[in-house]
Amino acid sequence: MFSHSAIRSLAAPSSRLFSSSSARHFKVAVLGAGGGIGQPLSLLLKQDPLVTSLSLYDIRGAPGVAADVSHVDTASEVNGYTADSLDAALEGAEVVVIPAGVPRKPGMTRDDLFNTNASIVRDLAAAIGRVAPKASVCIISNPVNSTVPIVAATLEKAGVFDPKRLFGVTTLDVVRAARFLAGITGASPADSAVTVVGGHSGATIVPLLSQTSKGKGVQGQTYEALVNRIQFGGDEVVKAKDGAGSATLSMAYAGAKFTNAVLRGLNGEKGVVTPTFVKSPLFADQGVDFFSSNVELGVNGVEKIHPIGELSAEEQKLMEACLPELKKNIEKGKAFVA
Numbered sequence: 001m002f003s004h005s006a007i008r009s010l011a012a013p014s015s016r017l018f019s020s021s022s023a024r025h026f027k028v029a030v031l032g033a034g035g036g037i038g039q040p041l042s043l044l045l046k047q048d049p050l051v052t053s054l055s056l057y058d059i060r061g062a063p064g065v066a067a068d069v070s071h072v073d074t075a076s077e078v079n080g081y082t083a084d085s086l087d088a089a090l091e092g093a094e095v096v097v098i099p100a101g102v103p104r105k106p107g108m109t110r111d112d113l114f115n116t117n118a119s120i121v122r123d124l125a126a127a128i129g130r131v132a133p134k135a136s137v138c139i140i141s142n143p144v145n146s147t148v149p150i151v152a153a154t155l156e157k158a159g160v161f162d163p164k165r166l167f168g169v170t171t172l173d174v175v176r177a178a179r180f181l182a183g184i185t186g187a188s189p190a191d192s193a194v195t196v197v198g199g200h201s202g203a204t205i206v207p208l209l210s211q212t213s214k215g216k217g218v219q220g221q222t223y224e225a226l227v228n229r230i231q232f233g234g235d236e237v238v239k240a241k242d243g244a245g246s247a248t249l250s251m252a253y254a255g256a257k258f259t260n261a262v263l264r265g266l267n268g269e270k271g272v273v274t275p276t277f278v279k280s281p282l283f284a285d286q287g288v289d290f291f292s293s294n295v296e297l298g299v300n301g302v303e304k305i306h307p308i309g310e311l312s313a314e315e316q317k318l319m320e321a322c323l324p325e326l327k328k329n330i331e332k333g334k335a336f337v338a
């Protein structure tokens with residue numbers, strides 16, 4: 001059993017503690033709550049002191065997950081919604097987290113999921129546009145590089161798109177980067193934070209190791225192997241699960257951590273900065289109008305998009321590989337809704 005302060009430090013290891021005495025509390029909806037990510041994510045959100053109400057929706061299994069999670073002795077109330085109750089699940093939601101969709105099997109890329117997941121997120125986004133148009137929306141469903149533009153275009157069609165309130169969750173790449181770097185240097189992961197920019201798949205994942213005191217000492221083959229592991233770490237899990245899916249537990253942790261950052265921003269906490277995939281001006285002139293970089297989160301969602309900063313020669317090469325692929329992924333998402 002975790003105390004609130006323990007949870008807060010679990011969710012925000014690098015940020016100062018924030019008093020919850022004056023805290024607003026928030027209604028959060030999880031769409032896809034019955035799945036491999038959705039279930040542990042719902043459990044972790046039940047333990048977030050900023051969540052007062054948790055709406056769990058899935059096309060199957062959500063009422064059972066909700067009944068189970070609701071017995072955890074934290075203050076928030078939990079409700080489960082069946083396939084035909086999406087609008088009720090979204091009613092009043094201020095934050096919507098979406099892990100709905102199919103995961104990868106061995107040998108698949110995230111882009112191979114496009115055909116199934118594109119229509120799932122489009123339909124969920126249409127419901128959000130109708131019922132909870134002001135909600136902050138956090139997309140976990142892959143391929144994130146395409147699903148985020150799909151949600152943006154769907155909300156745009158409905159006339160309610162607010163680029164400050166749509167986020168692709170790339171936190172697992174950040175979590176992996178810190179863990180893998182710490183594994184090499186022997187430092188604590190808490191002291192090994194790495195800014196990861198770009199997108200969320202393979203070569204579009206660009207860790208900026210040169211910008212961290214622990215990372216810049218990693219050179220040569222060790223550097224190459226570390227970058228490759230951060231970019232393709234998800235494949236290790238897909239292979240080890242041998243057909244049973246992709247990362248769920250570490251993803252739930254990352255999803256809860258990111259949702260907590262969004263909630264702390266909405267709650268007025270200052271200085272909440274984390275990488276996330278948002279509508280971004282940084283590379284828009286190259287046709288890449290969604291991009292993950294450090295973003296300051298606040299009461300309006302995105303408060304400030306930070307530039308990527310100075311890159312090493314290796315990182316410049318990684319960016320050269322990232323941008324054309326990311327552009328294709330974004331265009332594919334947009335074309336699906338056009």
Ligand SMILES: NC(=O)c1ccc[n+]([C@@H]2O[C@H](COP(=O)([O-])OP(=O)(O)OC[C@H]3O[C@@H](n4cnc5c(N)ncnc54)[C@H](O)[C@@H]3O)[C@@H](O)[C@H]2O)c1
Nearest residue numbers: 032034035036037058059099100101102103140141142172
């Ligand atoms: N962003 C990331 O870093 C990251 C990491 C891992 C996995 N993922 C992605 O997250 C998604 C979910 O993965 P998972 O392992 O939980 O899969 P899963 O199959 O275990 O769960 C998916 C859930 O979505 C539900 N679902 C399907 N269609 C739905 C709809 N229209 N509305 C509501 N719910 C619906 C299913 O019933 C199921 O319960 C996949 O697309 C996966 O690729 C993202």
